[in-house]
Amino acid sequence: MKIIGLTFVVLFNFFFQSTLPSETSNQIIQTSKDEKEVSDEVLLNTTRKLTQKIENKLQEEKNIDISAIGISYQIKEIRIRVNGNQQYLNKIEKDIKEIANELAQETIFKDYSVAVNLQIPSSANKIKTNVNSLEKSLLEIGYKEVNKALQESNDYFKRDITLPTQLPPVTFTHNFGRLNHSFGKENDEFEIAYMNDHVGQNHYQIRVRPVQYKLEISDEKIDHTIKLKDGSAAIYSTKLPLDVLVFEKDKWQYTLLVDKRISNTVTKEVLVDIANSINEK
Template sequence: MIVIRLLRLFVLCIPFYFTFTGTSYASNDSKELENSLSEIGYTSVHQALQDSNKHFNRTISLPIQLPPVPFTHNYGRFNNPEGKLNDGFEAEYFNKALSENHYMIRVRPVENRIKFKKGFIDQTFKLNDENTAIYSTKASSVINLLIFEKDGWQYMLSVDKRISNKVTSEILVEIANSIK
């Protein structure tokens, strides 16, 4: 029940993080978790990507590299609320036994990009394709973000701050550079 409440809180109130209580859940709760995620629009990453590509009539390329921490689940979602401003793709990777192992990819068209104030930017990086990425530990109290643009999309990669020693800004840049 706590998982369902946290998921709903995340979807409704907290746009940039997704966390669990740290409790290890029994396998019979996995079906309940899947049902809860399905109720709020999550499907497989592949299906969400197909839905997004069809909606935007162009292809979103995903990184082929993942953070070097174990994940037990991954889900995707195509967001299509009223209007076009918040349309986008999301992929979430998490470990139900290790709540800190949480990674998320958000992709939106650059014309609807989210802008970050200079005060929230810790570092900038030059990606292999010569685009600039910004890294922020200040935009959120629970996640670190790498934000960049590629092929008409704004990408936001986020990881839980509790694994920032394992998933550094440099690793997020490597992940960004793995998009082909």
């Protein structure tokens, strides 16, 4: 795929159960009642294997320019986005559906429908031309300058998102923002990704969504419930592929995510301090 250095984002979303679809950078993953009998590990592995097989076959046999492949468990749908125009989509849509359906027959997703759509281009793609591969890959999937993405999100939600003023005590070479709103308002979410092009483990992310569409973390994956300065509760978990702190403030749900490889530096206490820095005078 063209999505580089964002595996941690994909893995995060898988382990949260929502009653509605949830988009990720590479996979659109969501749990329905039918899949709750299947372990998280099985679902994750099956999803990743199937999406990779579909991508490989479409690119190797048909040379199709794939933007993203995902699975929505709730509505039983395999979603595939392609780069190009409507004429290109009309030409390749049948082949895509046939290949995806054929490969899905070997999995627990054999009864899922297949939806094919165009990837909405980001204006950032046209603005920057001299960027390194990491920047290029992020711009291609809709990331842009944080301030621009934040303003776009404020306008979209019709109210302001307040960000933490504190950052983890590690170095980052890049930070980009994005408004995710491709699959209905239940998936609407603002995110910022911080990363280091030279130190792979320096990954940190903030995700913000309205509380009415908040994601729930299952009880067995909660390590601690922590009281923040404003009296609200935050949930901390190390039982996911990423360490996370989840809390609510001003009718937003915030999720802070950090790569486990820097958990000795970006500790629970650090994440709590970051959470407390929102609206801090």
